[in-house]
Amino acid sequence: MAMWAHLGGGLAAFISGGWLGWIVPLIMYMVYKDRGPFTRQEAKEALNFQITMAIFVVGGWILGAILLIVIIGFLLWIVAWVAALLAIIFGIVGGVKVNNGEAYRYFWSIKFVK
Numbered sequence: 058m059a060m061w062a063h064l065g066g067g068l069a070a071f072i073s074g075g076w077l078g079w080i081v082p083l084i085m086y087m088v089y090k091d092r093g094p095f096t097r098q099e100a101k102e103a104l105n106f107q108i109t110m111a112i113f114v115v116g117g118w119i120l121g122a123i124l125l126i127v128i129i130g131f132l133l134w135i136v137a138w139v140a141a142l143l144a145i146i147f148g149i150v151g152g153v154k155v156n157n158g159e160a161y162r163y164f165w166s167i168k169f170v171k
Contacts, residue, residue: 059088059099060156066107067148075114078107078148086170097153099149103148106166110144113137 065081082104090097117137124130147163156162 058085058092058098060152061085062096062103063101063148063155063161064152066103066149067145067152068117068149070107070110070141070144075137075144076111078144079104079111082107095160098160099151099169102162102166103151105169106115106163107144108169109166110140112167113140113142 060083062082065075065085066078070076070078082100086097086100086104090100095129098169101115114137117133117140122135151161151163
């Protein structure tokens with residue numbers, strides 16, 4: 058189940074363009090957090106990362122649209138797409154690592170769930 062929190066986050070980010078990647082890790086955390094400390098920790102890690110990436114994606118889209126009048130808006134859209142790609146790629150990497158029995162920590166995420 059810990060693996061599915063990571064892979065599900067990456068899959069949901071892929072399907073939604075990066076902004077709904079937090080849904081699957083949230084479901085996994087809420088349903089399976091009492092199964093064991095490894096599942097709880099990995100679901101929490103995936104959830105924190107996917108929420109962080111969703112904030113960057115949505116923020117990049119909104120600020121990019123506002124600043125589109127000044128050419129910098131396109132740059133923020135690029136940042137949003139890069140964040141969406143990172144959510145997908147690192148979700149898959151996390152799922153593979155956890156499937157091998159290793160704990161996986163993302164390179165950076167805001168700790169919303171402690």
